[in-house]
Amino acid sequence: MSQEQAMGGEGGAGGEENMAAWLMGIKNLQIQPYHLPPLGPHDVKVRVKTLGICGSDVHHFKTMRCASFIVKKPMVIGHECAGIIEEVGSKVKTLAVGERVALEPGISCRRCHLCKEGRYNLCPEMKFFGSPPTNGALANKVVHPAYLCYKLPDNVSLEEGAMCEPLSVGVHACRRANISTDTNVLIIGSGPIGLVTLLAARAFGAPRVIVVDVDEHRLSFAKRLGADEVVEVSTDMQLVGQELTQIKDTAGCNIHVTFDCVGYNKTISTALNATHPGGRVCLIGLASTEMTVPLMAGAAREIDVMGIFRYRNTWPLCIDLLRTGKIDVKPLITHRFGFTQGEVEQAFETSASGGKAIKVMFNL
Known part of the structure; x- marks a missing residue:
C-alpha cells in the first residue's frame, strides 16, 4: 500500500x-x-x-x-x-x-x-x-x-x-458544531482553514458570520468571501477585554458558535468569552500542543467545547458543494x-x- x-x-x-x-x-x-x-x-x-x-x-x-x-x-x-x-x-x-x-x-x-x-x-x-x-x-x-x-x-x-481536503476540515467542523440557519458564527483566524470554515458555515446556512484576525489583508479577503463583519485585533493580544467588547459590538448579535482556527491560549480564551451562554466552541487550530485556559468562563455559562481532528465522510459533500456552486x-x-x-x-x-x-x- x-x-x-x-x-x-x-x-x-x-x-x-x-x-x-x-x-x-x-x-x-x-x-x-x-x-x-x-x-x-x-x-x-x-x-x-x-x-x-x-x-x-x-x-x-x-x-x-x-x-x-x-x-x-x-x-x-x-x-x-x-x-x-x-x-x-x-x-x-x-x-x-x-x-x-x-x-x-x-x-x-x-x-x-x-x-x-x-x-x-x-x-x-x-x-x-x-x-x-x-x-x-x-x-x-x-x-x-x-x-x-x-x-x-x-x-x-x-x-x-x-x-476538497482543506474544505473538508471546514465541513467537518460545521457538522460537529451543528451549524444551521439559526446559528450565528464567530471565526477566529482567517488563514486558509478559517476561510474554508467561513465558506462552509455559509453553505450550512449560518445567517451571520464574523471573522477576527490580526492581519488586515486576510480580513479583507474574508470580507470578499462573504463575512458579514471583520474585526482586526492587536498582534500582542494584550487588549483582550477591549477586543471582546469590539467583537460583540461589531457582531450586533449573539454568537452561538465560535471556531478557533488558531489554537493559542488567548484565542481560546477569547472564544470562550465571546460565545453566548449555551453556545459552542469548536477547536480547529493546533498552534500550541499545551494550553492553559479559563475553562470556568465557559463552564459557568454552559459553553460546550469540542475538538475536531481532520474529517470523515466529507468528500462527496465537498464535491457536490463545488459542483453546484454553493462554495467557490x-x-x-x-x-x-x-x-x-x-x-x-x-x-x-x-x-x-x-x-x-x-x-x-x-x-x-
Missing part, C-alpha cells in the same frame, strides 16, 4: 522514474526518486496533477514536526491532491483509467471500534499522506486505495479537487508553482512566509 512507499528505485510503466519532493531536514526539500509498491487488487495508480500546501506541511518544513507528529527520517511531503487515474487494480470496478479524482489522504485500519463506529478519522493506526512516518503525495504518481479516490464532475477542476474555492488559490527543485523550494518559502499567500498550489 501507499504508506509503505520508499525512497529509491523506479516507478511507472516502461521504467519511467517516479519523482517526489522529500523533506530531508529543516527547510530542506529535495526532488528524488520515489519507488511505488506493486498495485494491489483494490488500489489505483494516480498521476498527481495538483497539490496544495497545507499549514501542517509548513510546520513540518520549518520545524520537522506538527503538534505531536515528528519527522524522524526523510519523508515525501504533501496531502491535498487530485489527479488522473493511470492504472486500476484487478478488483477495482468503480473507477477507470483516465478518470479525474480527488484523493482522501488518510488510510484507516477499518477494523478498530472507532472505524466500525464511523469515526475513522480517530483511528489509532491511521496512515495519512505526509504525516510522519507516512510518505505524502507531492510526487508524479502515487498508489492509493480506490475507495479513497472520488470522481470529479466535469465542471469541477483538478485544483478544486485538491481543495477558486479565489483561495493565490499562488501556483510547477514541480521543479527551484519551484518546490520557492513554493514552500512563499507559503511559510505568510504575507499575501493564502493557498499555494502545485500544478505537476
Whole structure:
C-alpha cells in the first residue's frame, strides 16, 4: 500500500522514474526518486496533477514536526491532491483509467471500534499522506486505495479537487458544531482553514458570520468571501477585554458558535468569552500542543467545547458543494508553482512566509 512507499528505485510503466519532493531536514526539500509498491487488487495508480500546501506541511518544513507528529527520517511531503487515474487494480470496478479524482489522504485500519463506529478519522493506526512516518503525495504518481479516490464532475477542476481536503476540515467542523440557519458564527483566524470554515458555515446556512484576525489583508479577503463583519485585533493580544467588547459590538448579535482556527491560549480564551451562554466552541487550530485556559468562563455559562481532528465522510459533500456552486474555492488559490527543485523550494518559502499567500498550489 501507499504508506509503505520508499525512497529509491523506479516507478511507472516502461521504467519511467517516479519523482517526489522529500523533506530531508529543516527547510530542506529535495526532488528524488520515489519507488511505488506493486498495485494491489483494490488500489489505483494516480498521476498527481495538483497539490496544495497545507499549514501542517509548513510546520513540518520549518520545524520537522506538527503538534505531536515528528519527522524522524526523510519523508515525501504533501496531502491535498487530485489527479488522473493511470492504472486500476484487478478488483477495482468503480473507477477507470483516465478518470479525474480527488484523493482522501488518510488510510484507516477499518477494523478498530472507532472505524466500525464511523469515526475513522480517530483511528489509532491511521496512515495519512505526509504525516510522519507516512510518505505524502507531492510526487508524479502515487498508489492509493480506490475507495479513497472520488470522481470529479466535469465542471469541477483538478485544483478544486485538491481543495476538497482543506474544505473538508471546514465541513467537518460545521457538522460537529451543528451549524444551521439559526446559528450565528464567530471565526477566529482567517488563514486558509478559517476561510474554508467561513465558506462552509455559509453553505450550512449560518445567517451571520464574523471573522477576527490580526492581519488586515486576510480580513479583507474574508470580507470578499462573504463575512458579514471583520474585526482586526492587536498582534500582542494584550487588549483582550477591549477586543471582546469590539467583537460583540461589531457582531450586533449573539454568537452561538465560535471556531478557533488558531489554537493559542488567548484565542481560546477569547472564544470562550465571546460565545453566548449555551453556545459552542469548536477547536480547529493546533498552534500550541499545551494550553492553559479559563475553562470556568465557559463552564459557568454552559459553553460546550469540542475538538475536531481532520474529517470523515466529507468528500462527496465537498464535491457536490463545488459542483453546484454553493462554495467557490477558486479565489483561495493565490499562488501556483510547477514541480521543479527551484519551484518546490520557492513554493514552500512563499507559503511559510505568510504575507499575501493564502493557498499555494502545485500544478505537476
